[in-house]
Amino acid sequence: MIPSSPLPFLATPRRKAFSPGTNSDILKTIRPFTASKIRKSLLFSSNVGTDHSLLSKNENEIIPEIEEYQTPQHSVNSDYIKDLTANFLKQFDEALREWQDLSLQKKQKNEKLIDDLLNRENVLYSNLSSIKGKGDGISKKLEIERAQNMDLENLINSIQASNKELSLKAHKLRMKKDQLYKDLHIKNNELNAKKKMFSDMQSICQTEVRVLEKLMGLEIISEKENELTFIFTRLTKKNPNTSIKIKIDLSMFFYKVTYCSMVIKSLDELVEQLNESRDVGTFLKNVRYEALKQLSE
Structure with a gap:
């Protein structure tokens, strides 16, 4: 059975430690590090139980043991490793193809979005130019309307002045009319009085005239x-x-x-x-x- 993913190694292979001669100057330099660090790491990282008795030994006794340390042997089937690697590469290729498809779709979507934005930009530029043209026409119309409004205001002012004069004349005419009505009323009263007097005189005269006609x-x-x-x-x-x-x-x-x-x-x-x-x-x-x-x- 081929596993779906590679398994980590249970232990790290060990290399044979290199140790220079005891009379070398380098040994004097790295010996304290070898005694304190490498010894502890090798002792605690091996699969064999830790021998705490080594910790009590001095460095001269430990160095030969370190030099004789051999890496543990691991038996791994090569076919299993091949199958595991092939499965991993297959999954990696599928994931890579998916990512390529996604990136291609995203690229196409972005290109389409860019085309739409460019088209909208062109439309906006054309609309802006048409709006500028309309704005120029509107500004000219506004100037004409302002001039017409000024003429209308002047005409309205002149009409208002003439209306004031006419209202004054109308007021004077009303006063004259009222006075004429008063005079007419007085004249009518006088006329009615004279008519009454004339009718009275006529009635008196008729009686006297009859007498005069007979006598004179x-x-x-x-x-x-x-x-x-x-x-x-x-x-x-x-x-x-x-x-x-x-x-x-x-x-x-x-x-x-x-x-x-x-x-x-x-x-x-x-x-x-x-x-x-x-x-x-x-x-x-x-x-x-x-x-x-x-x-x-």
Whole structure:
């Protein structure tokens, strides 16, 4: 049976110790070492039981015994050694091949990893160049956008200034509007008061006019809006067909004579009194009286 691994030797072969002549100078030099070291090592390392009686002998007695010491003989089969060596070399070759395969696989793996890293490096370089190009384009766009932003800021500032001016103008216009509303309200109140007064006067005049028409032969005609025409008849018994025609305008809320068929000297004073008193009946009576007075002269 061939063992799987070589076995260590049970004992180390001994060589015959070399001893120079007793009269040599070298012997004097190495004798203390030989007596103390070699003797003890030989005695304690041999397969034979240690003879402690040798330790009590002096060096002159021990040296001849050391010179006569022979190495022990070991009987080892040469075929066994060959088989053991062949098995060891076979196992060594298998282990070596395994290590070679592992190193080759590791080398291939490392080469593949290096190729991948080189490819990634190339991709990164290409990406970096493209990123640099894009960065240049982006920087140009940023410069253009900065210029546009500056223009927009200037435009916004001008718009804000114009807005402030417009807000001031709008505030002034609001104040004017409020004042106009107040004035309009006052005017409306005055107009309503005048309309009421006019309606009251008109109702009074209608009653008086009916009386005057019967007594003085007065005829009232409304040809236009805000205008009345008064015609006086039966002024004298001698000339009953003689008549006086007077037109009065009421559009401006005060009385104004626009036409008179007869020149009456005191007509302006009578119109002024009419605007102060608002008494149309008295005005008509005074006009008839002045006309009759001038006709009788």
